[in-house]
Amino acid sequence: GAVVSQHPSRVICKSGTSVKIECRSLDFQATTMFWYRQFPKQSLMLMATSNEGSKATYEQGVEKDKFLINHASLTLSTLTVTSAHPEDSSFYICSARDASSYNSPLHFGNGTRLTVT
């Protein structure tokens, strides 16, 4: 089945530093990838839609200059949390769908737990 690999699974960083999270589709091509954030005991919140070769589309309230998204190839999207602060601590999850298959489901990476100290 379709596999989405996300790294790192867990990261601890100091306030003010930047963190990059990678999301790869291992056995399919994904023209679109989605980035979510989830706080404890809350539902998934879509942050942005990452489009291969073009700018990402951010949801209302998500700062595009703080959460930099790059989707340089059909199998890789990255999310960089710039100048991280403790309030950015959360569970970040990417997802992707197979571009070649109509009606294909979203497949999720295993998530990245970010802790900013």
Next chain:
Amino acid sequence: QKEVEQNSGPLSVPEGAIASLNCTYSDRGSQSFFWYRQYSGKSPELIMFIYSNGDKEDGRFTAQLNKASQYVSLLIRDSQPSDSATYLCAVNTGNQFYFGTGTSLTVIP
């Protein structure tokens, strides 16, 4: 109105019983429908998808779709404690996926 609505629960069922999870959606143009399971601290995993009206069975899981009523459900037969999780309903419209807030299910041994 939210795109996808789910009862947040919690829903508790005894082991061996049938768990019934429900979801409604607002866009009649929605094309495909998915159920994901999310364990605490983990990312969602796909368990079922359905595109056509009617029932679709996969092991202990049955997805039901009624496009006229804009209603999707998931039945879990012979519920096990390992089924205890949050179940997310997702609807695909165009290139967008809309998720419900999830229903928390607890299967009591």
